[in-house]
Amino acid sequence: DTGVSQDPRHKITKRGQNVTFRCDPISEHNRLYWYRQTLGQGPEFLTYFQNEAQLEKSRLLSDRFSAERPKGSFSTLEIQRTEQGDSAMYLCASSLPGLAGRYGTYEQYFGPGTRLTVT
Amino acid sequence: QKEVEQNSGPLSVPEGAIASLNCTYSDRGSQSFFWYRQYSGKSPELIMSIYSNGDKEDGRFTAQLNKASQYVSLLIRDSQPSDSATYLCAVNLPPMNTGFQKLVFGTGTRLLVSP
Numbered sequence: 001d002t003g004v005s006q007d008p009r010h011k012i013t014k015r016g017q018n019v020t021f022r023c024d025p026i027s028e029h030n031r032l033y034w035y036r037q038t039l040g041q042g043p044e045f046l047t048y049f050q051n052e053a054q055l056e057k058s059r060l061l062s063d064r065f066s067a068e069r070p071k072g073s074f075s076t077l078e079i080q081r082t083e084q085g086d087s088a089m090y091l092c093a094s095s096l097p098g099l100a101g102r103y104g105t106y107e108q109y110f111g112p113g114t115r116l117t118v119t
Numbered sequence: 120q121k122e123v124e125q126n127s128g129p130l131s132v133p134e135g136a137i138a139s140l141n142c143t144y145s146d147r148g149s150q151s152f153f154w155y156r157q158y159s160g161k162s163p164e165l166i167m168s169i170y171s172n173g174d175k176e177d178g179r180f181t182a183q184l185n186k187a188s189q190y191v192s193l194l195i196r197d198s199q200p201s202d203s204a205t206y207l208c209a210v211n212l213p214p215m216n217t218g219f220q221k222l223v224f225g226t227g228t229r230l231l232v233s234p
Contacts, residue, residue: 033222040127040226041226042123042207042209042224042225042226042227043163043207043224044224045221045222045223048219055217055219056215056217056219056221089162091162091163106151106211106220106222107153107165107168108153108165108222109165110155110162110163110164110165111162112161112162113161113162
């Protein structure tokens with residue numbers, strides 16, 4: 001199976017610690033997205049990469065959050081000085097670019113997510 | 120006004136019935152619309168995408184789009200207990216200056232299919 005993979009699947013950390021999550025997209029997908037989802041809500045966009053370039057960041061992405069995609073393949077999301085409010089499911093998705101001449105065909109496929117619990 | 124709105128449910132239907140899930144969106148410039156299924160504790164799974172007005176069928180699923188009314192729906196025929204999940208509607212907002220189209224999700228509708 002060559003779907004999106006994420007590691008770890010679960011992370012429990014104490015407030016104030018740093019955590020890092022990894023995402024491996026579908027191999028031919030050059031676009032990668034990070035989302036955060038809390039209970040009862042839909043996923044909320046955090047950031048977007050096209051190849052290695054981080055092109056968009058949400059206002060939700062405070063300066064404690066940083067994301068990288070150094071070689072345009074896997075990506076990491078780091079949260080520094082974690083807070084209890086950071087507890088959520090962190091989802092990674094990837095997509096192909098839209099077909100030439102076709103508007104907005106960005107089907108995004110999600111990985112299994114990393115569930116973060118900050119105690 | 121929320122960008123994407125869904126009734127949170129739960130929507131309860133008996134096995135074999137048609138489940139109808141609805142979604143409205145606020146930005147008239149949106150062009151791409153998606154339905155995701157999410158089982159409890161799992162990640163969203165893409166089940167349908169639709170870009171043009173009208174109906175799009177895939178197996179037991181039919182997506183319907185009405186851009187004039189800013190309305191998207193998902194019909195599930197012959198509902199099965201295994202269809203019990205939360206269904207998320209997602210809409211691409213019009214592109215930003217960078218060309219990026221943000222995908223915005225509703226809060227989801229919980230569907231319960233009883234045997």
